[in-house]
Amino acid sequence: MLISSFPVKPLNLKVSSFTDTSITWTWDVSTGASFYYVYVDSSTIPVKATTNSYTLNNLSYMSTHGIQVSSVTKYGLESEMTTAVSQKTRLPAPVMNRYLLDTTYATGTSLNTPSSNNVRVYAGSQYLATGTAAAGVVNIYMTGILGAYYAKSVALEINGEVKPTVAVNQDGTYRYYAKNLITSTSDVVKVLLYGRGNAVMETLPVKVVSVSSTVINANNGSTANPYVIGDNYVTGTFNTVYQVKALDGSSSGGATTIEGMPGNLVIELPKLTINPVVASTGVVSGTTENNGQVRVSVNNVAKTVFTADATGNYTGNISGITVGAIVKVEAKVGSYFPAYKEVTAT
Structure with missing residues (x-):
């Protein structure tokens, strides 16, 4: 008596995800299959899989592996095998050095391999630029990148009307005074983040609520917190972390080029403090980067530039400071003061 028929072989075998140490395959569920046999790297001894997916772990980077899959009934009847589907694992993540905003090049290290001579830079899913990774040394020209993709100012769009911009904070956050501007939970509110070239680089919807909410809208690493009617400010963060991926293959991309695992490039501002200023002495002092420079202004009039010592301390005298004057110091990086x-002054 016929107790069963042979099952249909699995369909749509494909790679669903992969890293530098693992590969995952999936396929369509086969009608009548109780489980599946997975044949790894041309092995004739199968591995049993009880679901329609299979993952290989603990692999070497840049190594190629493939599987074939068959369906098996509860009676042990096995279908024919699928065609093999193979995948090469990714390169490990580059290790990036400390990077100060407005430094010309971001540097780091990557795996030194003949097939990897370039890296790509992303802000979230947004591709920014390609850098080099010659002999494992990463160099990325950053000047043009941060002009468009590093936040300088923020505005609100409320029911289609764009409000004036204000500067973002230097710690990666922003806030915009919105009391009496947003008056109803039906108001349509968006945060507009402007890059240093004064073009909109990110648009984030703001959830307007009558009571506190934990819903945070995010895009490419930037966020907009919910706004509670009556609060003073709309707040959030802007992206200061970029991803760097080494390329296994051509810098121009294509079907044979594989992006490596992402390494973080954190955009930092130079260290900077200023001590209290007493008008009668005119002494302006504080700390910045070791051997760095600071520009000193009084009431928005530039006065001089101080150079810090090897431990980052700067000090000097400015004549004509009066009580109530605003004394401003700016840390210099290259030709910029970020x-x-x-x-x-007291």
Whole structure:
């Protein structure tokens, strides 16, 4: 008596995900199959899989592995095998060095292999640029990248009307005074983040609520917190972490090029502090990067540039400081001044 028929072989075998140490395959569920046999790297001895997926772990980077799959009934009848589907694992993540905003090059290290001479830089899913990884040394020209993709200012769009911009904070956060601007939970509110070229680089919807909410909207690493009617500010964060991926293959991409695992490139502002300023002495002092420079302004009038010592301490005298004057110091990186601190003279 016929107790069963042979099952249909699995369909749509494909790679669903892979890293530098693992590969996962999936396939369509086969009608009548109780389990599946997975044949790894041309092995004739199968591995049993009880679901329609299979993962190989603990693999070497840049190694190629393939599987074939068959369906098996509860009576042990086995279908024919699928065609083999193979995948090469990724390169490990580059290790990036400390990077100060406005430094010309970001540097780091990557695996030194003949097939990997380039890296790609992303802000979330947004491709930014390609750098080099010659002999395992990563160099990325950053000047043009951060002009468009590092936040400088923020505005609100409320029911289609764009409000004036204000500067973002230097710690990767922003806040926009919105009390009496947003008055109803039906208001349509968006955060507009502007890059240093004054073009919109991110648009984030804001959830308007009458009571506190934990729903946070995010895009490419930037966030917008919920706004509670009556609060003073709309708040959130802007992206200061970029991803760097080494390329196994051509820098121009293509079907044979495989992006490696992402390494983080954290954009930091230079260290900067300013001590209280006493008008009668005119002494301006504080700390910055070792051997770094700071520009000193009084009431928005540039006065001089101080150079810090090998431990980052700077000090000098500025004549004409009066009580109530705003003393501002800006840390210099290359030809830019990306960080500042202010105090009121007493």
